[in-house]
Amino acid sequence: MRSVRARAALGATVVVALALVAAGLAALLVLRANLTDQAGLQAEVAARETAGQLALDVPYDRLDTGDEEDHPVQVTDEDGRVVAVSKDLEAISGTGTDRVTPQPPPAAPEKPEKPEKGDDDDDRDDDDDGAGAEPGRGEVSTDEPDFGNGTATVDGDRADYRFASVEATDSAGLTLTVHAGAPLAAEQRAVASVRAAMLAALPVVLLVVAGVTWLVTRRALRPVEDIRREMAAITASEDLSRRVPEPASGDEVARLARTTNETLTALESSVDRQRRFVADASHELRSPIASLRTQLEVGAAHPELLDVEGAVADTVRLQVLAADLLLLARLDAGERPGNARLELGALVREEVSQRTGDRIEVAVVVSEPEPGGLEVTGSRGQLARVIGNLLDNAERHAVSSVAVEVRGVRGGVVVAVTDDGAGVPEAERTRIFERFVRLDDARARDDGGAGLGLAIARDVAIRHGGRLTVAGAGERGARFELWLPGPR
Incomplete structure (x- = not known):
C-alpha cells in the first residue's frame, strides 16, 4: 500500500474501530452492571418482605411471596433444610441448595409440666393461653444481603435470576435464610439490543470515517502533489529559477514548500557561483598561459629574445593559481x-x-x-x-x-x-x-x-x-x- 491517503484512511479506520469496540464493551459492561444492580435491589426487597413475615411468625405455608414468576422464593433453616418455597417453584440453582420440596422441621422436645402455684397462677396461665395474648416477634437482619446469579424454573418456565439472601430470626430464636430472586430477562434483552445496535452501526461508522479521512487526506496532500509536479518539471527543464507553489495555509505543507524554495534558491546561487567560478578561473588561467605561450614561441623563433624571468614568473603564477583552485575545490567538497x-x-x-x-x-x-x-x-x-x-x-x-x-x-x-x-x-x-x-x-x-x-x-x-x-x-x-x- 504505497498511497499515503490509503494508509491514512486505513490507520484512522483501525484506530476508530478499536476505540469504538473498547467504548462499546465499556458501555455494555456498565449497562449490565446497572441493570444487574437494579435486579438485585428488587430481589432484596422481595427477600426482606418474606423475612419480615417470618420474623412475625407467619406459618411457612401461609407466606405471601408475591408474584412467584417474578420473585421465586426459597427459605432454608440453619441446617440448610428447605422449609418453604414459593408456589409453582419446580427447580432452582444459585442459592446453595437446589431442593424445592419443603422438609418438616425436627420434632421439638417435650416441655416439662409447670408446678401448681395456686389460683392466681392458674388464672394467669389461662390468660396466657387465651386469644388476647400478644404474639411473639423476631427480627430481620440489617446486614448487607448476599447476592448471586442462578436459575429457577417456575411453572415450567426456566429463566435466569439475580438472588438476594436475607437472614431472619423468628420469636423462637430460629435463624432462617430467605433466598428471593428477580428476573434478569430485562437486563439480557437490553444488553442484547444495545449490542446488536452497536454491531449494526459499527460498519457504517467505519465506512464514514474511512471516506472522510480519504477526502481530507486527499485535500491536505493536494499541495504536496503540486510541489512534486513542479519539482519534476524543474528537474526535467534544469531551470533552477522556477519555484514551487507555496500554500497560504501556513501549515507543515506550506513550510515544506517554503523550505523547498529556499533550497532551490541556494542551489541556484551555488550553481551560478560555480559557473562564475569556472568562467573566472578560465579567464585567470588564460592570461598567464597566453603570456607563457607567447614567450616560448618567441624564444623558439628567436632564442636571443627569450624572457626567461617572465616565463618563470608566469609559471609560478600558474602554479599558485592552480594550488588556490585545488584548495577551493577541496573546501567546496567538504574536506574536514x-x-x-x-x-x-x-x-x-x-x-x-x-x-x-x-x-x-x-x-x-x-x-x-x-x-x-x-x-x-x-x-x-x-x-x-x-x-x-x-x-x-x-x-x-x-x-x-x-x-x-x-x-x-x-x-x-x-x-x-x-x-x-x-x-x-x-x-x-x-x-x-x-x-x-x-x-x-x-x-x-x-x-x-x-x-x-x-x-x-x-x-x-x-x-x-x-x-x-x-x-x-x-x-x-x-x-x-x-x-x-x-x-x-
Whole structure:
C-alpha cells in the first residue's frame, strides 16, 4: 500500500474501530452492571418482605411471596433444610441448595409440666393461653444481603435470576435464610439490543470515517502533489529559477514548500557561483598561459629574445593559481580540517620570519596568556595559508606599516592583521570575501593577484569553526580579525 491517503484512511479506520469496540464493551459492561444492580435491589426487597413475615411468625405455608414468576422464593433453616418455597417453584440453582420440596422441621422436645402455684397462677396461665395474648416477634437482619446469579424454573418456565439472601430470626430464636430472586430477562434483552445496535452501526461508522479521512487526506496532500509536479518539471527543464507553489495555509505543507524554495534558491546561487567560478578561473588561467605561450614561441623563433624571468614568473603564477583552485575545490567538497593542536603565536612568528622579501616589515605582538592559551585545533597547512594570505593582502595595500597581534579571548584565539592603507569601504566589506573580487580595478593584474586570497582565508576559517571579519583601523587602513575556537 504505497498511497499515503490509503494508509491514512486505513490507520484512522483501525484506530476508530478499536476505540469504538473498547467504548462499546465499556458501555455494555456498565449497562449490565446497572441493570444487574437494579435486579438485585428488587430481589432484596422481595427477600426482606418474606423475612419480615417470618420474623412475625407467619406459618411457612401461609407466606405471601408475591408474584412467584417474578420473585421465586426459597427459605432454608440453619441446617440448610428447605422449609418453604414459593408456589409453582419446580427447580432452582444459585442459592446453595437446589431442593424445592419443603422438609418438616425436627420434632421439638417435650416441655416439662409447670408446678401448681395456686389460683392466681392458674388464672394467669389461662390468660396466657387465651386469644388476647400478644404474639411473639423476631427480627430481620440489617446486614448487607448476599447476592448471586442462578436459575429457577417456575411453572415450567426456566429463566435466569439475580438472588438476594436475607437472614431472619423468628420469636423462637430460629435463624432462617430467605433466598428471593428477580428476573434478569430485562437486563439480557437490553444488553442484547444495545449490542446488536452497536454491531449494526459499527460498519457504517467505519465506512464514514474511512471516506472522510480519504477526502481530507486527499485535500491536505493536494499541495504536496503540486510541489512534486513542479519539482519534476524543474528537474526535467534544469531551470533552477522556477519555484514551487507555496500554500497560504501556513501549515507543515506550506513550510515544506517554503523550505523547498529556499533550497532551490541556494542551489541556484551555488550553481551560478560555480559557473562564475569556472568562467573566472578560465579567464585567470588564460592570461598567464597566453603570456607563457607567447614567450616560448618567441624564444623558439628567436632564442636571443627569450624572457626567461617572465616565463618563470608566469609559471609560478600558474602554479599558485592552480594550488588556490585545488584548495577551493577541496573546501567546496567538504574536506574536514585536521585535528592537530597548534600554537598560533608560534605559527604567526614562523610565517612572518619567512617573508624576507616583503617591502614592508611586519610588526608582531603576541599576548602570552597562561600555557596553552593560544592553542587551536586544525590543519597547520591551511591555517598557515590563511595567515600568509592576510599578510599578502596587508602588504599589498599598506603604505608604511603592517602589524599582527595574537591574543587569547574567551573561548578561542584572535589573530588581527592591520595595515595603514586606504582601507575597505563599509559597503564592500562583505563582497571582498567573494572569489575573484578586486576592489582596485586600476591595479595591475600581476600585482593584485587573482582575488582568491581572502576567499580562501574565509572558507578555511569557517571550516575550522571560526570566522574572518574586516573593519576599519582608525582614521586610515583596514583591520582583519581571524577568530578560531580553542582546542576541542
